[in-house]
Amino acid sequence: MNALHIRHLYHRYGLTEVLADVGFDLYAGETLALVGPSGCGKSTLLHVVAGLLRPSEAVISSTFRGIGCVFQEPCLMPWKTALDNIALGLKALGVPKAARRRQAAALGLRMGLGEEDLAKYPHELSGGMQSRVSLARALVLSPDLLLLDEPFSALDVGLKAELYGLLREQVARRGTAVLMITHDLMEAVRLADRIIMMVPAPGRLVREFVLELAREERTDAWVYRTTAELMQAEEVRIGFGLAQGELPPPLHEHARHGGCVV
Ligand SMILES: Nc1ncnc2c1ncn2[C@@H]1O[C@H](COP(=O)(O)OP(=O)(O)OP(=O)(O)O)[C@@H](O)[C@H]1O
Numbered sequence: 001m002n003a004l005h006i007r008h009l010y011h012r013y014g015l016t017e018v019l020a021d022v023g024f025d026l027y028a029g030e031t032l033a034l035v036g037p038s039g040c041g042k043s044t045l046l047h048v049v050a051g052l053l054r055p056s057e058a059v060i061s062s063t064f065r066g067i068g069c070v071f072q073e074p075c076l077m078p079w080k081t082a083l084d085n086i087a088l089g090l091k092a093l094g095v096p097k098a099a100r101r102r103q104a105a106a107l108g109l110r111m112g113l114g115e116e117d118l119a120k121y122p123h124e125l126s127g128g129m130q131s132r133v134s135l136a137r138a139l140v141l142s143p144d145l146l147l148l149d150e151p152f153s154a155l156d157v158g159l160k161a162e163l164y165g166l167l168r169e170q171v172a173r174r175g176t177a178v179l180m181i182t183h184d185l186m187e188a189v190r191l192a193d194r195i196i197m198m199v200p201a202p203g204r205l206v207r208e209f210v211l212e213l214a215r216e217e218r219t220d221a222w223v224y225r226t227t228a229e230l231m232q233a234e235e236v237r238i239g240f241g242l243a244q245g246e247l248p249p250p251l252h253e254h255a256r257h258g259g260c261v262v
Contacts, residue, residue: 002028002063002144002177004049009058011044018044019055020202021250028064028144031171031178031215033188033195034205037240041203042181046149049179064177068143070151074134076122082133083108083118089141104140111136111166128159135163139170146171148180152187164191168215185236186227190218195230196251199239204250207235 009022018041026032034042047053048060050069076085087095087104095103108118111132122130131151138146152160168191171178182188188195189211197207209230213222230236237243 004062004064004145004177004179005060006049007059009045009048009055009060011041011048011053011055017202019048020204022058022203022205023250024196024205026145026177026179028177029171029175030194031180031192033192034179034181034198035183035185035188035195036181036198036203037183037200040198040200040239042183042198043149045198045203046147046179046181050147062145064145066141066143067145067147068138068141069147070134070138070149072150072153074122074127074130076130076133076137078122080121081118082113082120082122082125082129085122085133086118086136086140088137093141104136107136107140108133111139112162128155131155131159131163132166135167142174142176144174144176146176146178148178148182150182150184153182153184160187167191185230186223189227189230190223191215197233197235197239199235199247201247206239206248206251207233208251209233 004026007023009019010017011019022045024032034045036042044053048055048058050067077088080088083101083104086108087100090100090103105118113129113132117125117129125133135151152163155163170176180188180191193211195209195211196205198204199206211226234243234245235248238245238247
């Protein structure tokens with residue numbers, strides 16, 4: 001089974017340590033959410049996993065080959081149509097034009113874009129449509145690891161729910177592993193199998209929660225109740241600045257595997 005193992009990851013920007021002794025595992029088919037307040041190092045960590053940033057120190061092993069990334073900003077090529085944006089990675093892989101346009105269109109349509117939307121340029125698309133294009137652009141390559149950097153944070157509640165559903169369907173169909181970072185605990189409760197709480201200065205992982213209920217069985221009521229329950233945890237309250245107290249040291253291996261089950 002494909003897996004990513006990270007141990008003893010440290011990162012410094014100049015003299016400032018932003019990640020300290022970060023370690024976790026991620027397996028195929030699993031969705032792991034790293035949740036924490038602004039500035040705790042979530043994006044830095046995701047950039048390390050994506051191979052875009054070399055950490056100061058780390059032991060990393062991964063058997064995932066195809067990595068797809070979806071960022072908060074859709075970052076589409078303004079001179080290309082939605083269809084060509086979705087097909088971009090296929091072009092880079094050398095897939096012939098007709099085949100890549102066919103695959104990109106099929107996925108775009110499944111993601112709720114119309115034929116006419118696919119012919120538009122990014123500036124002609126709404127923010128929600130741009131997000132669909134960005135998600136489709138990552139999924140069209142059938143990544144076995146998908147990295148999500150708060151891609152839904154700017155969307156309205158209805159669109160979020162729809163994109164969550166599309167993402168769930170794609171992930172279930174392909175057994176993709178997902179590593180998502182977010183400061184939205186409720187989003188994590190809705191989508192993840194496991195949640196790890198991160199706290200800042202320096203960024204570290206301090207508490208793991210395992211969500212046992214299957215994603216498709218999670219009702220809104222369950223999500224609200226579970227989020228409220230997790231908000232009671234001391235690490236979550238202190239991490240988000242809802243309570244005073246000393247922030248805990250990094251979570252060590254024995255605790256990571258015996259995460260609190262909710
Ligand atoms: N290129 C950089 N050079 C120096 N410091 C940086 C750089 N990038 C990020 N930082 C600092 O590192 C810390 C972690 O930043 P990072 O963006 O990883 O946090 P985050 O948890 O993703 O924040 P947010 O949720 O606000 O996006 C912050 O204090 C930030 O100011």
